[in-house]
Amino acid sequence: MMTEPAIDRSAAAIDVQDLHKYFGDNEVLKGIDFHVDQGQVVCVVGPSGSGKSTLLRCVNRLEEPTSGRIVVEGVEITDPDVDVDKVRSRIGMVFQQFNLFPHLTVLRNLTIAQQRVRRRSKDEAVEVARTNLAKVGLADREDAYPAHLSGGQQQRVAIARALSMSPDMMLFDEPTSALDPELVGDVLDVMRDLASEGMTMMVVTHEMGFAREVGHKLVFMDGGVIVEEGDPRKVLADPQHERTQAFLSKVL
Amino acid sequence: MALSPRKRARISRGIQYAVLAVLVVAILLAVDFGELKRAFWNTEVIAEMFPDVLTVALKNTIIYTACGFSFGLVLGLVLALMRLSSVGPYRWVATGFIELFRGLPALVVFIALTFGIPLAFPGRLVPGGTLGVVTLALGLVGGAYMAETIRAGIQAVPKGQMEAARSLGMSHTRAMVSIVIPQAFRIILPPLTNELILLTKDSSLIYVVGLAAGAQELTKFGRETMNSTNNMTGLVVVGLLYLVITVPLAIVVRRMEARAERAR
Ligand SMILES: Nc1ncnc2c1ncn2[C@@H]1O[C@H](COP(=O)(O)OP(=O)(O)OP(=O)(O)O)[C@@H](O)[C@H]1O
Numbered sequence: 001m002m003t004e005p006a007i008d009r010s011a012a013a014i015d016v017q018d019l020h021k022y023f024g025d026n027e028v029l030k031g032i033d034f035h036v037d038q039g040q041v042v043c044v045v046g047p048s049g050s051g052k053s054t055l056l057r058c059v060n061r062l063e064e065p066t067s068g069r070i071v072v073e074g075v076e077i078t079d080p081d082v083d084v085d086k087v088r089s090r091i092g093m094v095f096q097q098f099n100l101f102p103h104l105t106v107l108r109n110l111t112i113a114q115q116r117v118r119r120r121s122k123d124e125a126v127e128v129a130r131t132n133l134a135k136v137g138l139a140d141r142e143d144a145y146p147a148h149l150s151g152g153q154q155q156r157v158a159i160a161r162a163l164s165m166s167p168d169m170m171l172f173d174e175p176t177s178a179l180d181p182e183l184v185g186d187v188l189d190v191m192r193d194l195a196s197e198g199m200t201m202m203v204v205t206h207e208m209g210f211a212r213e214v215g216h217k218l219v220f221m222d223g224g225v226i227v228e229e230g231d232p233r234k235v236l237a238d239p240q241h242e243r244t245q246a247f248l249s250k251v252l
Numbered sequence: 253m254a255l256s257p258r259k260r261a262r263i264s265r266g267i268q269y270a271v272l273a274v275l276v277v278a279i280l281l282a283v284d285f286g287e288l289k290r291a292f293w294n295t296e297v298i299a300e301m302f303p304d305v306l307t308v309a310l311k312n313t314i315i316y317t318a319c320g321f322s323f324g325l326v327l328g329l330v331l332a333l334m335r336l337s338s339v340g341p342y343r344w345v346a347t348g349f350i351e352l353f354r355g356l357p358a359l360v361v362f363i364a365l366t367f368g369i370p371l372a373f374p375g376r377l378v379p380g381g382t383l384g385v386v387t388l389a390l391g392l393v394g395g396a397y398m399a400e401t402i403r404a405g406i407q408a409v410p411k412g413q414m415e416a417a418r419s420l421g422m423s424h425t426r427a428m429v430s431i432v433i434p435q436a437f438r439i440i441l442p443p444l445t446n447e448l449i450l451l452t453k454d455s456s457l458i459y460v461v462g463l464a465a466g467a468q469e470l471t472k473f474g475r476e477t478m479n480s481t482n483n484m485t486g487l488v489v490v491g492l493l494y495l496v497i498t499v500p501l502a503i504v505v506r507r508m509e510a511r512a513e514r515a516r
Pocket residue numbers: 023026028046047048049050051052053054055
């Protein structure tokens with residue numbers, strides 16, 4: 001029998017130590033150290049190809065780290081013996097491309113993992129799903145198929161789907177980058193609400209306004225390393241590092 | 253006088269229809285209908301064929317095909333998953349199996365199962381008698397074909413689907429069963445129907461085992477009728493009955509596709 005590692009909610013939500021990741025010979029993460037405290041909103045920014053998505057995906061082991069340690073709420077998830085499905089069920093993830101299940105209705109998208117993974121009864125799963133759909137403002141669309149929703153609605157369903165697993169934290173990989181500009185606001189509103197409820201969040205984004213307003217910490221990555229991190233307002237207003245300055249002058 | 257393009261198109265289409273109509277009429281006039289009817293549509297022979305052609309032959313064709321297709325589908329799914337496995341030997345075995353049974357004519361498989369098995373394992377037959385042989389033979393041939401179709405279908409499901417399912421804590425198997433495979437089957441519904449229609453016709457190859465009267469399917473039944481009546485009517489009737497199976501099938505599948513399309 002596998003011993004269950006104890007979840008420690010007083011420990012850091014995410015603690016990454018000396019993380020390296022290679023794709024073949026290509027070193028994409030070159031020794032990342034960083035942590036996210038409970039209830040913190042950490043925004044990760046940086047140029048394309050700097051390794052932001054790879055870092056995020058290592059945190060729920062959608063990518064296998066090559067070396068280093070990742071500890072989530074006191075559980076070392078890089079331990080080969082850890083039950084990775086269990087780890088993932090506590091970490092919600094939202095993708096740039098939504099990745100809703102197109103063959104299932106909105107409601108079923110939200111209940112299937114609750115029932116199959118969380119082992120909730122159907123009634124309970126439906127209740128949780130409806131609560132979360134209401135939270136993202138889509139209570140009236142539970143019978144729709146994803147294809148019949150706008151991009152912004154799909155992304156809000158995707159957030160509700162992740163929330164329905166009652167995760168301890170949420171990872172967002174450029175959640176608004178695939179959306180038409182007029183739909184971005186609705187999704188950011190939902191994320192802002194989540195943050196104000198105290199959800200721990202790690203957000204890869206190009207929305208500097210969101211980072212400044214909601215983020216507790218901003219991490220700037222370039223070339224597989226963290227170049228600079230700190231209070232978003234400070235970093236955005238007065239970047240210390242030359243590469244940060246160059247990047248921000250382009251996006252701001 | 254200059255004609256507008258639309259008028260010109262209408263006139264040219266009118267000419268095409270007229271030529272077609274003349275051709276059809278000419279053929280119909282040239283045909284000796286009395287002779288045709290005697291040879292291919294003899295009502296006495298037809299009357300004699302019923303009801304056995306339905307209660308025995310049509311029923312057996314449907315049962316043979318359904319059993320062979322079901323077994324083939326399961327086998328094809330297993331082979332497809334083996335082909336996609338990260339375990340080398342699974343991939344090799346599946347590839348060898350698929351290439352073997354895709355390449356062999358179905359008739360050869362029927363003969364091998366009927367006559368080869370008793371030689372290879374003295375005193376043993378394929379279990380289940382006639383039905384066992386059809387199921388196994390059609391399943392092996394159909395499964396080998398469907399394996400490649402199913403594999404392509406699974407690979408056509410975007411990678412993000414598996415990732416989203418895994419990120420919710422589903423195991424690889426659970427994600428395959430609940431998320432990836434259902435979507436794959438929607439994608440490959442048309443080629444699978446094709447395979448089912450091919451198997452419907454291939455089920456006639458079971459004649460090689462030498463069928464008892466109660467085990468005859470459509471083709472065998474038609475040939476027996478033809479031999480005993482010295483008339484082609486038997487084949488025409490069973491030919492139409494094949495269409496009675498395959499055409500509604502095609503319609504049902506088209507409906508299913510349309511429904512899946514709406515959910516897309
Ligand atoms: N599965 C993979 N196989 C090989 N190389 C990969 C893979 N995924 C990412 N990479 C490479 O790793 C590097 C970092 O990619 P990553 O997606 O983490 O960057 P990013 O910062 O998220 O960029 P973007 O802003 O464009 O999303 C890139 O050079 C990319 O080509």
